Amino acid sequence: MSFQFKRILIYSIQGKSVDVVKAVIDWLQSRLFQVSIYKETASLMNITHVPQLGDDDIKNNDLMVVIGGDGSMLSAANKAVHYNVPILGINTGKLGFLVDHNPGDFSGIEAVLEGDYLEERRTLLSIKHGEKQALAMNEVFISRQEVGKIMSLTMLINDESVCQYSADGLIIATPSGSTAHAMSAGGTILHPESNSFIVIPVCPHKLNSRPIVIPEHEKITIQVCDNDRVTPCISSDGREAEKINNDDKVQIQAFSEQVRLIHQSNYSFYATLKQKLHWEKILDA
DSSP, X not given: OOOOOOEEEEEOOOGGGHHHHHHHHHHHHHTTOEEEEEHHHHHHHTOOSSOEEOGGGGGGOXXXXXXXXXHHHHHHHHHHGXXXXXXXXXXXXXXXXXXXXXXXXXXXXXXXXXXXXXXXXXXXXEEEETTEEEEESSEEEEEESSSSOOEEEEEEETTEEEEEEEESEEEEEOTGGGXXXXXXXXXXXXXXXXXXXXXXXXXXXXXXXXXEEEETTSOEEEEEOXXXXXXXXXXXXXXXXXXXXXXXXXXXXXXXXXXXXXXXTTOOHXXXXXXXXXXXXXXXX
């Protein structure tokens, strides 16, 4: 038996989840939980009968319930991590590696809220370039605006030059992100407890340019080579890409705080892989 949650903040950025959001609110209120809703979620879904909270009020909650897909979870994690507030994800998206609770399974959610749960901590990337900083739970993607042109990048680890890439771009992913863009680009799947990052060149020009797994305590620096062939850009966790200068250095390392994810007590990462990637169909064939 663990901590019992009482003050619950509802968060979603997925408009189509409005029916589930309202059902969860009604269910929580019927059981006398103290329920509030993130103000942008309330505005998106026209919900006015629940107290609305902003970023500064997140810290006053025991739990953030995220309703949506993995994109909603990535957005919520970027906020909750600053206040050490754990997150429970209810999946109304497609794949849902991070939001693993069934929206119709209120008995499972009730067990979690009463203290029967498993807590997991996930590492985020801290990203700096120029005067800008960002966090990413999944990955950072350094690429270029032009189609059909190769860009050149140099990777340094702890300020030691390691590799020069000629490729369409470079993905640096956390274990959480290893089942997202990184997996589609041919990277390996990392267990959440592996304490590593993976660097994947996207469509590299040289066949010996391979993905590499790096301990998360090391600092990665990506230098975009100074030339006029391409317009380099950077994006993280699927956010809109923004331009960076040809001579910019992108510094990437583990963020000082970790995201706290709450799962049902029978949660298994391997079972999630088996279900989401349909491995059981291969095994049962």
